[in-house]
Amino acid sequence: MSIHYKCRHCGVSVGKIDTMSVDSQALGFHQLDDQDRMNMISYQNDGDIHVKTICEDCHEALERNPQFHEAETFIH
Numbered sequence: 001m002s003i004h005y006k007c008r009h010c011g012v013s014v015g016k017i018d019t020m021s022v023d024s025q026a027l028g029f030h031q032l033d034d035q036d037r038m039n040m041i042s043y044q045n046d047g048d049i050h051v052k053t054i055c056e057d058c059h060e061a062l063e064r065n066p067q068f069h070e071a072e073t074f075i076h
């Protein structure tokens with residue numbers, strides 16, 4: 001069983017953690033409320049956990065231009 005981190009914006013795989021080597025408390029899931037947990041974390045049929053996060057590229061793009069999509073439309 002492993003935890004896969006995927007970017008919520010572009011879907012790129014950000015990282016993977018083998019849960020055998022990780023204390024689930026250390027992942028911080030227990031700090032999330034139920035709503036956040038449902039939004040961010042999906043449990044797969046094979047027992048893996050997929051966590052939605054943001055990759056460095058998208059993080060940078062959004063920081064540089066939070067109105068990215070509107071700006072793109074504007075250019076056209």
Ligand SMILES: [Zn+2]
Nearest residue numbers: 007010055058
């Ligand atoms: Zn991304």
